[in-house]
Amino acid sequence: MAERETASSVPPKCGPYISSVTSRSMNLVIRGVVLFLIGVFLALVLNLLQIQRNVTLFPPDVIASIFSSAWWVPPCCGTASAVIGLLYPCIDRHLGEPHKFKREWSSVMRCVAVFVGINHASAKVDFDNNIQLSLTLAALSIGLWWTFDRSRSGFGLGVGIAFLATVVTQLLVYNGVYQYTSPDFLYVRSWLPCIFFAGGITMGNIGRQLAMYECKVTAENLIKNEESKNMFLYRKKKTPRF
């Protein structure tokens, strides 16, 4: 929704510069696709991490079980990550406070690694009880936010995403569409919100980093237009006689 808004708000501002519009929307599409792919990939990998714990230790065909269990889960995750990754920079822009904290790819990579680590911990580490697991993961997620994001908008958005995603999962599980092997809290795993929160922060981080390229491109376009106009005038001035 937010993307469509921005996309539709751009053309009148840019006026006749069609090229800039196309490149802008193209950029949006490219970003979306990249985020979608990242989301799908992460979903598959993390799903693999999760099923490692509960499936039989020697599953006859792991790959088949990934794709057969719920084929729609990775695409959903991909879509969600695309939306989140586009939403973060968009909100940044609307709030007028671009995210400047540690804006570099190495930091993004670190963030992703920590996110995978949190998932790993939730899947592999043996906790005494679920409250301990949930608390630990919550602390880790907050730590992730503080280390890599530190923006209030990011926190708010992350909490919102976590809440929304948990509710959606709850509904899905309640209706029997999806199932957990060992639900511990009202049909779902209690640590799910933490994972969703961390995932939201991570995808937002990636999205912001990708958006930096877009900012560069649009700035370049604007500048170029301005400048070609200048150059046009200059040339007119320079060759008056001819």
Place this chain on the structure above:
Amino acid sequence: MTLTEKLRDKISRAFYSHGLFCASYPIPIILFTGFCILACCYPLLKLPLPGTGPVEYTTPVKDYSPPPSDPDREQRDQSEQPDWYVGAPVAYIQQIFVKSTISPWHKNLLAVDVFRAPLSRVFQLVEEIRNHVLRDSSGTKSLEEVCLQVTDLLPGLKKLRNLLPEHGCLLLSPGNFWQNDQERFSADPDIIKTIYQHEPKTLQTSATLKDLLFGVPGKYSGVNLYTRKRMVSYTITLVFQSYHSRYLSSLRARLKLLHPSPNCSLREENLVHVHFKEEIGIAELIPLVTTYIILFAYIYFSTRKIDMVKSKWGLALAAVVTVLSSLLMSVGLCTLFGLTPTLNGGEIFPYLVVVIGLENVLVLTKSVVSTPVDLEVKLRIAQGLSNESWSIMKNMATELGIILIGYFTLVPAIQEFCLFAVVGLVSDFFLQMLFFTTVLSIDIRRMELADLNKRLPPEVCLHPAKPAGRGHRYERQLAMRPSTPHTITLQPSSFRNLRLPKRLRVIYFLARTRLAQRLIMVGTVIWIGILVYTDPAGLRTYLTAQVTEQSPLGEAGLPPMPVPGGVLPAGDPKSTFSIFPPDASKLAENQTLPWESPDIQEPQDHLEGAPHSSLLDIGPGPEVTWGPEDEELWRKLSFRHWPSLFSYYNITLAKKYISLLPVIPVTLYLNPQEVQHQQEAQHYWPLKPSGSGTAQGEDQGQAFEGPSRTQVHGDVTLYKVAALGLASGILLVLLLFCLYRVLCPKNYGQHGASHGRRKRGDLPCDDYGYSPPETEIIPLVLRGHLMDIECLASDGMLLVSCCLVGQIRVWDAQTGDCLTLIPKQGLRRDSGGVFDSQESWEQLSDGGKGSLEELGDNAQLRRLLGPPQPPLFGDQPDLTCLIDTNFSEQPQPPPLEPSQPEPRHRAGCRRPHDPPGYDFSRLVQRVYQEEGLAPIPLPALGPPSPVPSFHGPEDEACSHLEKGSPVPTWTPDTESSVWSLDLQGNLIVAGRSNGRLEVWDAIEGTLRCSNEEVSSGITALVFLNKRIVAARLNGSLDFFSLETRTVLSHLQFRGTPGRGSAPSSPVYSNSDTVVCHLTHTVSCAHQKPITALKAAAGRVVTGSQDHTLRTMVLASGGQDGAICLWDVLTGSRVSHMFAHRGDVTSLTCTTSCIISSGLDDLISIWDRSTGIKLYSIQQDMGCGASLGVISDNLLVTGGQGCVSFWDLNYGDLLQTVYLGKSSEAQPARQILVLDNAAIVCNFGSELSLVYVPSVLEKLD
């Protein structure tokens, strides 16, 4: 001072002294650190090698009892038991090894009889075992009670359901192929097919069903039509839940009693425990690989930020080594203090690296590199360290805090992780402070040394007499240089080697020496060697087997040559040695009394008969022998044999162990009679001994059908392996290609503008997103122009600039003084010329001449010699007092003026006393005249104000002068602005928009001559050795020649015949008369305005808007954004490159590359020989054409109030220099590089003269 500040101060001071210390003693410190690392890593030797092969441990059978599940540590350390030898094993495995043969061999036996009869005996044996019951004082124990009861097979294994036991004892034997049913077996027409039907078609490393049931490796089983050994061996595998020694020994004794093995020398005293490592399945591998990929991406993105050092790779390596060895140290330290790592090292390793991070190292590097370069290395290191000390400490404290919080989660795994991380962090800090800092100091020292070495030779060449120093920059060089900067000498292509970037050179070096491959190969060989040697099925056992085989006992392992049956008649079957007839087992009650020790003596009595009887046999069957290699035949099985067997029942052996009991040997000798009655049912081809004749040839084909099929099978496998190898090779090549693309900094050709554009206001950065430390230099600002400066020209000594209003200023390129001002003629006509006093004029000319003459002298001396030159610093406000004094003398000159013999055109002749703000003051002079005579400095308007009242008398003088001066040419329209400029010696050639060509004296500011024959504007000019080439707007080229005459003359220029005679311009001169001839005209060189003109080596290159380049063209840029590369001599187009989205605005060539800039503000660097785009630089808006080449590998570009220095070969941004605060808003429109490493930047209406010593020192 608050506590924090105090702390901060202290930390910073401590870091400073530490940095000094590190940089002072680099070698001892590195040695010490290396020793520390090694010492800390020493405990790691105890840890097992990573690998997934099983580990074994042997205990004697006697007094064996399962190890306690919770052993106390001391005891284990004493007994050297492995860590995993805790608790009961998953299972005890008892293999009953059956070797069976038909003895004696009868000639009319069929090939299939070799294994048919022996296999048939398995059913009896299994029965015997199943029914074996131990009866002793404590009651009875049957197999069902002690064996491992298994449940369902995994649901995915439906096809094995009939073959593997379910819901009962796990007992495996070849009989399982026929569901342990003798009837089925005898009804089976093709045993081989039954056995092989479940063999996998593809290559598989894990155990096959045949191996599982036979319990021996396939080639040992002897179930094969082509066997010559005629001996079949298989095992019956029993799996026990618990260890019941008496039951086992009774079973052993009974089987030995029933089927005694003669000459059996198996030692049956050891129990082997095999521990299996954790299995890494694909499900675990994918996340693992993902985390590693993320880790590598992180390392890559981090280390590429290292810049401005001697060796990027070296420092990146040092950074990685720091982190890795800190991790190793942490593991080693933890092991030393008794904590054994229980986590999977490979899994948590990436997370540990990410947690520890490379950030501190990078911050440290950046901080050190950005310290002033002229400091000593020690001080630079110390300063860089102390600058970042606070942030490093803060970060470390934060991370420690977070990890400590993690420690209190009280989850063992997380606690262990945190412990490792804490120790790793601390050791990482230690290494950073000692190891990395020292490496950094060495690197920076090397860089400075390299700089010194590289800078020395050119200095020696240029100034042999001068002491090496920076003084040479201030010396004037010859204004006339023998070679023009545009001369391009094309070397023979063999000499033309592009200086490769360091990355590429490293890669080439690796490729040339094949260092990586060799290292990897050596490593792999060592690794494989270790694995092969230690592997249970590996070399060690093989070697022992070899050794024992050489002993005479093992000789019997070789089967005797089959003797043709036809030669020797079959022996009497009755005489065949057979201990028990086939139905003897039925006689036995399947019960044994508990024997404490099985009586082996009795079977050994029978043994003696065996060789005897075989001697009697005329066609001897193979003798069954038991060697030491049979003792542990299971070692030859795939090491996944047991795990896969148990995995079928969903029992994991990962991180657990099983115990293998000593095998029970069973020998079966079958007599041919028994065999023959079985054979009647089927018609089988008789076995043809290989040595016999050609009889029964037609059967032969059938007989070898089986083996040939297996051969075909083997062939298919071979092809598959080959295909697989090929595919993986291709994959590897692709992977390497991708890796190369990642590593290769320059993506040739496709580098779009979308990537490198930097945001306005952002720090400038290169393609890698790295922005080097920017510095700020206060440039020498040359102010004075009112409007934007349009053209710039320089010959190294003098700098000529012209603004839009047509005002030409001549500057001293060294000091930035405004030497001469040539005002715009239109204005001049209004306001009049400015005439100075004769004294001042003489002074000026003295100064000017002096400056030309004293080429070799140093600057200070020159300044001393030129006393009137202090006001050269015209842009300094305090000089207004000098102007004041001048002004007071003003009344004197006017009388002198008219008395001058010739009215000279000293239109622009301004003393340097008159500050550059003159023009401006003229514009507003009316106002000033009204206000008064006081000199009013106008700081707000930039240049200090000249003396406004100065003009009062001058106006009169001028008007007076103009009346008397016959200047017919000075009636052009006011719009005639200067479009092009060139400078040589002290002559300035200016091309105006109205087509006038003017030659000015740079020092005196006098118009030497002018030519106005053609009214088309001059767009480009080249001034070369008394020749002037002017390119005009209408596309024509005019060639002028200058002549110098000492006599006063009045010359009429001939016009070109085609154009008719234009009004000639008389030239007046007092001493030297410069005459400008139009020698010839190329009237239609181009159809459109000529935009670019270059002359070199007697040739002229022009570029025009009509996309054509006439005459001799080297490289040309057109309006369509394409660049053409032309051969100068032949005129053919060498290459054509599509470069820019807009027009190509300028082109520069160096010996190796072409630099083009376009309207799209993109500077592209092309390889000259191949025409490949190396990379491109995105410029700030309006700075598209502002570029200059300082040396062959240093490029200067302009930006918003700054200039950036790029390494041409690498495309790396070296440094960005901000030119003061004032010019921040202005983009540098033009850049002109002078010889003496000064750079002139055109910031709108003002020029900046920049000396960049620091950058030049960084040059390599």
